Amino acid sequence: MDIDALKNRRRRVVGMRETLKKIAQGTVLCVYIAQDAEARVIEEIVNQSTTRNIPIEYVGSMDELGRLCGIEVGAACAALLPEQRSFA
DSSP: OGGGGSSSSGGGGEEEHHHHHHHHTTTTSEEEEETTTTHHHHHHHHHHHHHHHEEEEEEEEEHHHHHHHSSOOOOOOEEEEEOOOOOO
């Protein structure tokens, strides 16, 4: 999947709540999970992604995932969203 797209704020959400919300809406292309995230935090994300056949990519650490998302703090998970079309 396109890890570079995680830096685009319009193409990603970061964090457990936002990721679960987008999974429920059916708008997630791929979920990224930090390998050092607490199991209790990511358990529901893994379950929902697996149930809905959403690919899961594991990233080395929460700090690394935060950097990939262009934020200054670590992130347990993030989700890649489809490109939004602008109608002009």
